[in-house]
Amino acid sequence: MLKNSQNIFSFIKSAFSEEESITPTKSVIKWLEKRNEQVSIHIEKVKFYELKQWKYDEYSGSLRHDSGKFFSIDGIKVSTNWGNVNEWEQPIINQPEVGYLGIITKEFNGTLHFLMQAKIEPGNVNYVQLSPTLQATKSNYTQVHKGKKPHYLDFFRNAEPDQILLDQLQSEQGGRFLKKRNRNIIIKVDEEIEVKDDFIWLTLAQLKKLMNFDNLVNMDTRTVISGIPYGSYDEDVVGLFKFFGYQGNNNIGRKFLASALLENSLHTNDEVIQFITRLKSYYELEVERVSLKEIDDWVYTPSEIKHKENKYFKVIPVQVEIGNREVVSWSQPMVQPTQDGLCAFVCKEINGVLHFVVQAKLECGNFDIIELAPTVQCLTGNYRDTKKGKLPFLDYVLNAPEEKTVFDAIQSEEGGRFFREQNKNKIIVAGDEIPLELPENYIWMTLNQLHTFLKYNNYLNIQARSLISAISFI
Template identity: 30%
Template sequence: MPDLQHSLLAWIAEVVERDAGQVEEIALSQSSAWSLREGALRHETGRYFNVVGLEWVKAGEIRQAPFIEQREVGTLGLIARPGRSGLDFLMHAKAEPGNVGGVQLAPTCQATASNADRVHGGTPPPFSREFLGAKEGILADSLQSEQGSRFLGKRNRNVLLLAPDWEDDPGPLHRWISFAVLRDLLAQDFLVNTDARSVLCTSDWPTLAGRAPFPGEDRFSRELCASFHAPVRSGVLEEVFSALERARAASPAPRPVPVDAMAGFGFDLESQPVMSDGAVAVRQIRVRSRTREVAEWDQPILDLAAPQLLDLPCRRQEGLLLFGYRPCWEPGLLAGAELAPGSAGTLDGTVRLEVRQSDEGGRFHRDIATYRVLDLGTAEPEEGMLWLTLAEVHALMPRGVFNNEARSATSLLLSLA
């Protein structure tokens, strides 16, 4: 296995060299495609996405922030075929301007509707046609949200497609990777991107592995196995949906505000960044890439000043391992509220798993989030948190109730599956 991992890392390094990616920050006035129109940053075609302003009231305080408005449903498609043990996956070594390291492992196809329609005038995203109207061989298919703290109303179709007779040589940017290898990579920093984690999480875990998951002999793996095979408890799933409805009912109603007139944000067409309040900035970048559909483009990108720490806590109740999620309202969620990781670094416990991610490198500028699975032992449950077995998490995953951060945190558990 170490030799296979070394080979994959060498391949990614080759793609980085082939891509020869360059990212240059420019002023918005230097862009020929993007401009400030009707209070938002918009592309000349009216496609891709807009950068808009939102305002809402929380805890009696008026809050404003820039959001990426991208109402198109994108495609996150992963092609799989039967392997020696479980499935093999056709992974894309994809360059994104906001990725730490430049290139990370992505699903076979990661495409916005605008790119699939070739609005950019370049080639279509790799393998995007395979997922258009596909009906046979679909192992998983669900709509899932993007980060509701920075995207407005954005969802992606997460698809796992079985193609038993797929070609062995898919080209220099794609490679077949077995689940046995891929699961180990899920615990490595800046390697498997957020979108690939989402597709894996929302698929059937025993199908991915070709066996019952969590076969390890250590105590934590045995607890994971027991939690996964435990019967779904009566009323638990209903309580999840009820808790989310309560969170939605109590949530504020965001309203649009002009992006160039937001309190606390400077805005300047001639400067870099375009706007910032010290905590979040909108930058305009020019990108050059030899492995993407077009060789050069420019775009806005969001940049958080501080890294994030997101913990998925676990605890034991009557000997059964449970995982803590919190109903969370976010301004950009189409559903209003979804389940988030239970803690933002506020609890004390034993770190079982940890990984650093640069989330959504196509829209966020090297924004680093650290995801951890935090073992609280037998601690008493925190108020407002929902405690679920892995069987219950697995049953809920395809139903679009976990936010992007919750799916990324949960994907860490698949490194032991």
């Protein structure tokens, strides 16, 4: 949780400070392009039997690392009373470790800057993306792989309580990971620290600006900065932000800022909790382990685990060689999608404040059955083939006029486990064409409320957090 109002105002100032950065944004883009040109990377799809230190475990029925660490690919059988399909089987990533997603911050010329890394992941579409200062699983930072210790690890291990600006446990993709969580943490330092190769200081405004470009800011960065709240205020206090210059340069930026700061919402937080609790109490989710080679409707071949109709995703074995990682050569299984996805928030003004259409969504890997998701989330099926009218708000999102679309970019999923998976991310500001009454399992929430629920574990899923991170006030 945030420690005090000074930290809150430091975040707000950084969110308005693109020009005040010690590195111009255009230079950052060129810096990333140069890193991509210089990268030494070779990724080859191989056979499962060619994976080094990975094998199919007959006893557990899983694809596992010899150390028993990192992660495994398990088979699961899912039973639920949610939706039209109440039972299915699938592969899933089982990674029970809690990893670090951490960012170091420091003030330069009175403005908070974030230490970001140009990190190569084998599954990234464009290889190099901006990642947190520290992005490491427990197996990585405890050096199970016998490689080098990640840079800046000790800053997080030794952080004093008054250095920690944000500290949350957040979930990962609920349809692909089994109850996976990471520690999202932001710390602040005052001392001079060495900026290693491939690291750079950026303001929060710059990070949000760079999210408008396809596949520049990775998923782990997006989930960390999504958790930054900006406090709750009445309208008189919000008026002071205009006096101090925090009013934004465009109309939508001002509306997003008001939605983030004001407590004026259609539903109280208690009503939101009641909405979620009711759904968690009614819907059931049972997950049972089954052998990977015996999953219904899936085929285990020497080169992939795939659905018999080539739908959803597949698991592939890859051999990786990367020049500047803690380990430069390794092999692993990865999840490869069969199509790109779509994630979108639709919002509109209610009583003068922007509210977002939020859906409660059950996914098989969720830690606590239900998480809050974007208005539209289509990841496992081809949304282009969805029958018209079958999925709430999908037709509206696909046909929304350009002038109502305030954010539209392609964003990658996490490149350490997912092979070249990317989704179109959109935020649309609607008008009266979206009625106040919503379909079942949907609710209106302000940005302030979304930030409030982000403080706690397992409320907002990673797709919702990714979109929230892109919301800019300038």
